[in-house]
Amino acid sequence: MLLPYVPVRPSHPAKDTAADVGDLWRIIVRRRGIVLFTTALFVLGALLYSLLAAPLFSATSQLLIDPRNRQVVSRDLNDSAVAPDGGVTVVESQVKVIESDSVLLRAIAETGLEDDPEFGAPSRGLIQETLQDLKTALLGHHEIERNRRTLALLKLRRKLAVKRADKVFVVDVIVTASDPDKAARIVNAIAKAYLADQAEARSNAANRASGELRGRLDSLRTDVNAAETRLEAFKAANGLIASSGRLVSEQQLTDSNARLIAARNRIAEAKSKLQDLQGVRGAAVDTSALPEAIQSPTIERLRSQYSELASKEGDLRTQMGARHPYMAAIRTQMSDVKRLIDTELGRITKAAEIEVQRAQAAEKLLKANLNELRTESVQTSKATVQLRELESSVQASRSIYDTYLVRSREIAEQANIDTANTRVITWAQPPEERSWPLRGLILSAGLMAGLGIGVGLAMVREYAKPALLSRRQCERLLGAPVLATFPPSLGLRDPSCQKEAIVALDTLRSRFRPPKGTERALVVVVAASAGDAGEQRSLIDVLSGTAVARGDRVLIVEADLNGEDLGKGGLLEVLRGEMSLYAAITADAATGARWLGIGNGDKPVDGAFDRANVEQFLDHVGGRFDLVLINGGILATNTRIASVVGAADRLLVVAQAGRTLQADLTDLDRVASAMGRSAFGALLVDDRVRSR
Structure with a gap:
């Protein structure tokens, strides 16, 4: 029979891929076969x-790289100061140096990795040796050697790890190889190669700097010689002769000035002496009054005689009187002595005058000489300015030359001194345990x-064929509410199931109004999708049992034409009029409800489910029961009961x-x-609901 056309409701999606966090575990459990496999x-x-x-072994060597170089000499070529970042940049740069080609090629040459099959060398054998000879003939021996070194270098880089922990200057050099002794040997060779490379780099830097300084010394030496030649030529051209570091003209001017001062001092002394002599001539002969400058032995002797005569004259005047003849003789002698003293003083005075004249003449001569030297000094001073410039140039050139010479020799000596503050604190030892494969790690x-x-x-499988995950998802897909949520046990005596069944029955009866003037029972079709037939039957029993317990008259009608409950008499026979209703129904001992089977499905059923037959059947049972529960089976494959679904009051999924x-x-909906009846609501079985 043809189904009535009803437009598909667009109010809900055909697929809902949104899932809550709590639903993920349900997906995993449902798809546990894929996860476990x-x-x-x-x-x-x-x-x-x-x-x-194949097992691999890792050997480790540790190097301490101090960014502060050893201060062997006070003026080291390499700076020993620590960088503002604490030297971390320097140590990180040295890590890259350890990984450089120059260091690794040294280690390869020392350990002979070019001939190791693990590092790219051809294996020993007749075929391999033949191929190797052919390559040598085609490419050449040097090209083959270079290719082997390059291949060994690439292999070594893959097996090398250089690490530095935070806040330390210790660098770990790790090499992995198939043999523990080989791994330790390669690591130690890399450490030695690094130390040798650093020493060679510093020595080369010192030699290069020393060579550059020596090349510059030749130019500086030429500049010094040229400056000294210009200085000596200028001195010779201008008569600038030096003695004891000073010009002769300057020394002469200084000496002449000193002699002129001395001459003037002598003139002053001579004039002073002359004035003293001129002041005492004709004065009383008093030895205490004579200046020391005019004292002489003759005058001293005459003074003594004069004093003796004066003493005798005093004694005689007392004894003989002033008129005694001896007094006249003594007075005559005293006058002679005084005259002799005056004569001697005159001679000394004349000598003093001559001395003054000589001193004045010498002063005049020295003054004239000094004026002449001053005139020459004025002329020499102009040349002296240029002379000082030439001397400064010579001194500067000499100073630079001496500095470069000393520095060149210092750097040349530093080439033989390693100032790098780097040492190996741990030499690699053959490891006892393999580093790979780590079975526990690999299995984990x-x-x-x-x-x-x-x-x-x-999750991908679930997305391709998603299952119903939650109550809200069920409501979104059906566009109808979930009336009740049951635990998986679905027991008739389970209080949780009874409670949910009561809520579902009350919701089904809400807003149900039978046709006016009739007492028709509430007809509910219970449908399910594929895989939910067992839960469908159990939920029908729970609903019927709960309704019977509340005093309702309940009839359970089997309308699943694909089910296994086909019998000799049932719904089909009632609809065709072959059997009365009371003869077909039986009592359900488990629920207490009345039960009507599907009947004999071997006969054609199309005519049995005519709309008129169905409505007549529902009207007939409507006045005798309060609730009719129709088992619609899997509705998508049980489409022949469309008239039953369309005539029912409610459709439960x-x-x-x-x-x-x-x-x-969604297919069921x-x-x-x-069929003309959209889902009124759904009964959801959720394993997250536990029975009490």
């Missing part, structure tokens, strides 16, 4: 790899990767959270809408 596959692969992979990684990828595949597919649920 993927995890087992990855763990098995990790186990096989850890058992079959395989487990985590398997779980992660498995969960991802489960049974769904399971985490199991019912969204596509099946689409089919129900086409």
